[in-house]
Amino acid sequence: MTRTWALLALLASLDAAAQAPAPKETFVALEGPLLALTHLEVFDGTGGPVIRDATIVIRDGRIQAIGAGAAVKVPADAKVVDLAGHSVSPGFVMLHEHMFYPVAPGSYGALYESFPKLYLAGGATTVRTGGSMSPYADINIAHEIAEGKRPGPDMDVTAPFLDGPSPFLQDFRIRNPEQAREMVRYWASAGATSYKGYMGLNRAQLGAIVDEAHKGKRKVTAHLCAVTYREAADLGIDNLEHGFLASTDFVADKKIDECPNPLAARGSFDTLAVDDPKMKALQRHLIERKVALTSTLTVFETFASGRPIAPPEALDLLVPQLRESYVARWSQIQAMKDNVWTRILPKEMAWEKQFVEAGGLLVAGTDPTGYGGVIPGYSNVRQVELLEEAGFPRAQALRISTLNGAIYLGRDKDVGSLAEGKRADLVLYKGSLSSDPLALRQIVWTMKAGTAYESKKLLASLKGKVGFQ
Numbered sequence: 001m002t003r004t005w006a007l008l009a010l011l012a013s014l015d016a017a018a019q020a021p022a023p024k025e026t027f028v029a030l031e032g033p034l035l036a037l038t039h040l041e042v043f044d045g046t047g048g049p050v051i052r053d054a055t056i057v058i059r060d061g062r063i064q065a066i067g068a069g070a071a072v073k074v075p076a077d078a079k080v081v082d083l084a085g086h087s088v089s090p091g092f093v094m095l096h097e098h099m100f101y102p103v104a105p106g107s108y109g110a111l112y113e114s115f116p117k118l119y120l121a122g123g124a125t126t127v128r129t130g131g132s133m134s135p136y137a138d139i140n141i142a143h144e145i146a147e148g149k150r151p152g153p154d155m156d157v158t159a160p161f162l163d164g165p166s167p168f169l170q171d172f173r174i175r176n177p178e179q180a181r182e183m184v185r186y187w188a189s190a191g192a193t194s195y196k197g198y199m200g201l202n203r204a205q206l207g208a209i210v211d212e213a214h215k216g217k218r219k220v221t222a223h224l225c226a227v228t229y230r231e232a233a234d235l236g237i238d239n240l241e242h243g244f245l246a247s248t249d250f251v252a253d254k255k256i257d258e259c260p261n262p263l264a265a266r267g268s269f270d271t272l273a274v275d276d277p278k279m280k281a282l283q284r285h286l287i288e289r290k291v292a293l294t295s296t297l298t299v300f301e302t303f304a305s306g307r308p309i310a311p312p313e314a315l316d317l318l319v320p321q322l323r324e325s326y327v328a329r330w331s332q333i334q335a336m337k338d339n340v341w342t343r344i345l346p347k348e349m350a351w352e353k354q355f356v357e358a359g360g361l362l363v364a365g366t367d368p369t370g371y372g373g374v375i376p377g378y379s380n381v382r383q384v385e386l387l388e389e390a391g392f393p394r395a396q397a398l399r400i401s402t403l404n405g406a407i408y409l410g411r412d413k414d415v416g417s418l419a420e421g422k423r424a425d426l427v428l429y430k431g432s433l434s435s436d437p438l439a440l441r442q443i444v445w446t447m448k449a450g451t452a453y454e455s456k457k458l459l460a461s462l463k464g465k466v467g468f469q
């Protein structure tokens with residue numbers, strides 16, 4: 001018996017050691033109380049003109065000065081770093097992220113050790129979890145990052161998925177509006193900073209969540225089904241996930257407070273014209289009600305035929321079983337001759353562009369769910385590329401992925417763009433973002449509050465481990 005307990009204790013200690021985060025200093029590429037980054041090409045996150053041959057002075061983790069080189073005075077005691085041939089953007093602010101990943105059909109594994117590093121390696125300095133299956137862990141991870149105990153982006157943590165009748169065993173199934181209010185109050189006290197409603201909620205339940213959250217000055221987003229977008233907007237919801245492809249507003253004969261068949265929902269988009277007046281009317285309604293929309297083109301792309309497989313260097317991060325299952329499913333999708341996702345993905349891109357052109361607030365997220373292949377870090381960049389494919393110029397695609405997210409979170413005075421007084425959260429790329437489309441994939445380091453973390457080191461520490469850690 002003594003030997004058995006000793007063995008169990010040893011295994012427990014080894015498991016704890018395996019999960020202990022590596023010191024963040026392991027990955028630091030650059031830091032100092034006073035830095036001057038020179039000869040840069042700058043996309044400042046506002047969508048405005050590129051600043052060429054720029055200098056950024058960073059003091060105590062904040063931007064002291066930024067502008068064309070000749071216009072910025074470099075302090076005599078600054079550490080000067082010549083970054084000719086490189087570009088910078090603000091750190092990404094991504095609003096549909098998770099600390100879990102699909103490990104089997106309908107099953108998700110928690111990846112608390114690897115995902116914060118992956119997001120940071122891919123340029124994300126602020127993320128909102130778009131629903132949580134282990135909210136206590138998410139809250140604790142957010143605190144550890146804030147306390148400097150592990151590298152990762154700032155985390156705006158949602159409470160667990162708030163759902164009604166649901167096939168998902170992991171979700172809390174709310175039975176009445178008062179129970180919805182109790183959940184909102186409890187998770188506010190536990191440290192959640194936002195909420196996400198899910199597909200089975202009815203109008204009364206969603207309305208109670210929104211009302212109670214707003215009493216505590218917190219926001220609510222949702223992936224809806226039983227409730228339409230128009231109904232949710234009228235209930236005062238702040239944000240809706242997955243662009244327009246989670247809306248059931250266009251399903252013929254939809255029953256009140258009931259989630260229609262997924263095939264009927266997708267079919268409604270298949271038959272809806274890109275310029276249909278009903279879509280334009282919904283877009284206007286959301287804008288009038290000040291509802292933000294989260295673009296998650298990355299996860300939709302995985303279901304469409306004729307789309308590229310995840311980059312090999314991203315797949316190298318996965319444990320072999322997850323890599324093999326993803327590649328097998330992706331190959332099946334490529335062989336499909338009649339795939340509705342292939343037809344509706346370009347429509348979704350067009351609808352998101354219309355929404356922005358009409359004055360809507362579009363933010364970005366990646367949603368690492370589905371059957372896999374949306375791998376944090378790499379997916380941040382892919383989301384920007386897909387926004388560009390939708391017709392947004394690079395400066396605007398970057399704004400959607402940075403400043404717009406900060407505006408939604410109410411943090412735009414501190415993060416989301418590169419300006420004097422703001423926190424020094426920025427991404428360094430090798431090459432010219434304005435002239436080389438592929439420079440976006442050449443991330444050298446991600447700086448958060450004046451400390452730069454080397455992307456290659458973060459990724460190397462996780463090779464072959466994502467799915468295990």
